[in-house]
Amino acid sequence: MIRVENVTRCFPIAGGTEVRAVDGVSFQVGAGEVFGLLGPNGAGKTTTLRIILGMLRPNSGQASIGGWCAATSPDEVKRQVGLVSSSAALYQHLSVREMLLFCADLYQVPPDAARAELQRLAGLLGFAEILDRRCATLSTGQRQRVHFARALIHRPPVLLLDEPTAGLDVLGSQVVAEFIAHVRSEGKAVLLTTHQLDEAERLCDRFGLLHRGRLVSSGTLTELRAATGCQTLVEMFLKLAGTVPALKTTTPKSLRMSEDIQS
């Protein structure tokens, strides 16, 4: 479903130079698969997502969804995708119903179909009782549910989840996990970006490790373990990125002091 081929994107920065936010990244995500694009802040995850969605044009390479090239047919690509982003918000002065129907309208969903889908999603995600409340009055968990409904209201075959658990507590994260499991069961292709590697380990089928814009490794957890000799994604990432964990070599002064006291 999702195909990213050798995509590179640079941004100009002050002083006339430029930074390479995404550097020759390639991967694929199939239907019913959850692919985790992992990396620390600034690794290029969100930029990659925006290129896939046609919101940004790559300097080279190309991204496509269902055969549609994101750079040349952005509208067709956008129709195939539901986006959940941690930076997105809801329209404060609209009710949940108004907002979701408006979003369905943006994707040219016929009004009757949109209303039926809204009822289905409200039942599925458990927010039927807040449909007529203004978005400004919702709790964080309720907002999260509405965001998921917004991404699914036009029944897209592909979901892009950009840091969906950022700022959520354990219960909120659990809702996200259930949501991902549900959309996987519906046969949708899911691309998830996060820097919370333990969580990704739980949710994803395959992984791509991004570091400074480059995809340093990709595969299933078993493949990655075999290739790196590490057990967890955290260890793998640190090894592949060539970063030595600080605590293994140098013990902070405070810890040394506590050890002294114990001894």
Add this chain to the structure above:
Amino acid sequence: MRTPFLPPHVGLLRRLARKELSEILRDRRTILTLVLMPLLLYPLLAVAFRTFLLSGTTSPGPTIYRIGVHSGEEGESIQRYLLMGQDATEQRQARTTNDSTQQPAPELRWLDAEDLENAVLGNLVDVGIQPRPPGPFDERVRHGEVVDWELLYRDDSFSGRDAARYLESVCLAANTRLLTARLYRRVSPERETPVRPRPIALPNPQPRKSTLLSGLVPLILILMTITGAVYPAIDVTAGERERGTLEILVAAPVPRLSVLFAKYVAVFTVAMLTALVNLGTMTATLYLSGVGEVLFGAEGLSPLVFVQVLALLLLFAAFFSAVLLALTSFARSFKEAQAYLVPLMLLALMPGVLSLLPGLQLQGPLAITPLLNIALLTRDLLEGSARPVIAIVVVAATLLYALAALGVAARVFGAEAVLYSQSGGWTDLFRRPPGERTAATPSSALLCVALLFPSSFVIHGLLVRLGDQSIGEALVGMALANVLLFGGYPLVAVWWGRVRLSSGLRLTRPSVPACLAAVLLGLCLWPWAHEIALALRNVGIASLRGEHLDRVQGMLKQWELLSPLFLLLVIAVLPAVLEELFFRGYLFSALLGVLRPWPTILIAAALFALFHLILAGVLAVERFLPSLLLGIVLGWVCWKTGSLWPGMLLHALNNGCVVLLGYYQSRLVESGWLASGQEHLPITWLTIAALGSVVGILWMGRMGPGRYDKPTA
């Protein structure tokens, strides 16, 4: 990525705009600016105006009114009657109010005047009292007769209006006392009001001078309209971006420009509502407080003027909403947008404050200075002294500025550099594109038109004012100005935008039949332009008066001193080449990249006609329709042939025929080709022109649409 300039789905646009409006109108801050501010501001303003107007006429102590009466017994009987009224008023006040709170009664100063009307109009008295029937009336009133008093005051005199109201009340008090006395004495069964006061406002025949206050009213209206648009503009752009809701729209398959246009409609609607509420409240306040009549006269607040001022405010709202959107689209947060708007507001205040200068005339460059032109035109409309030519210049300039601002907003809104680059700035958007383009972007073209119109107005205005120059020098000056404007602007824009000359200016080689058809049309279309202009003049749609036409005749006489080749080059060929280069070359290809052919043809033709509306500083309404029709034909030819050259040929021949007709007019009359004093062209000429036009159009129509390139971005 190609994004249609005009939204493809009107329904979607409507729903987008409705969502934006719902968001804005449900926000309490909008309602505060929209309704509460005007309701609080204008009554306070009326009080301030009254205080200001009366401050020059009042001094500490009781108010003094100068009352004019005819000398002799008539005046004395009026004084007696009013003294009785004043006495009655004082007694009643003493009974009903505490001494400490009692206001001192106004003092009446009596002045004898033979001609009361002149005394009032000359501001020698505040009110002149004229009894009807004239003469002393004590006896008549005693016998139960009714006397009318005309209380004459000048319509723009605030003290006159107040004095008339006071005299009316005093007169009624005197009536009450007289009737009460009659009842007590039962001397007369008459219950008719003895004296009936009738205030009459005399219009001041002197032209009303602009005052600080008359300039302040439009300025306040404009500033309030700006205030109404500022908050929504920030909210729908930077605010949405800060909150993260813009991502919903950007991630959806909706053209970026449709989203922008919906936001523009929403901001404009709120600005429009603000203008309407403010104008309504202002009009009501000025009317009820009487300040309006003093400032602008009886006609100043008529329904027609209300509609005209409202239309002007709407035009201004359309322009300023686009400017605000262009500016706030850059901002990444509400705070940043506010920081951008502070200099804009200060910049807007400067011309606004200038408009307060009493006696400042709306003319020349002031007519094309944004905001100042609207403020001055609003003031002139309220004072009833607006001139149509200048009004059209102001409206056209503001419309073009609005288009240009929308063009910039379209370039800025949702651009990658603004949406996603954290370190990108303004300069990123105005950097030269890295690759070659096949046509200019519509935003660049609109910006070019918006710059061209005021430049053209100023340069041609300067040439007219230079005065002492021969006809040859004047024509050369005009030609150089045209080269600079219609040649310079597109060429610089093409170079800056890295636009390929052949496609961006449509300089492709035409076919021979296309050129031949264009020649035929160029030779046969001009009689129709002439006849249409004549027909318009005959039905009264004309603004060139006798003296203008005499000036044209004088100019034709002067042409005879020059070589016909020189005239053809300077008046016919050069303008044709340059105008085609701009309108059907640069502008046409830019619009054709995003619009369908007919809207492109019509827009280019309308702008072409707009530039022909003003002829040497004089409004020539009758030129609009012929120019528009010629522009449509030229655009159609350009589209059909895919090249600029046939249109250029057609245009040059059309101009050339008109120039030669003017040059050889007297000889044509002498040789019998033209009838003397006959405005219409001979019927044979018109028949040949009709045949030629039909053949030319059919021939051109058989050619397939020309090849044109789409823009690369």
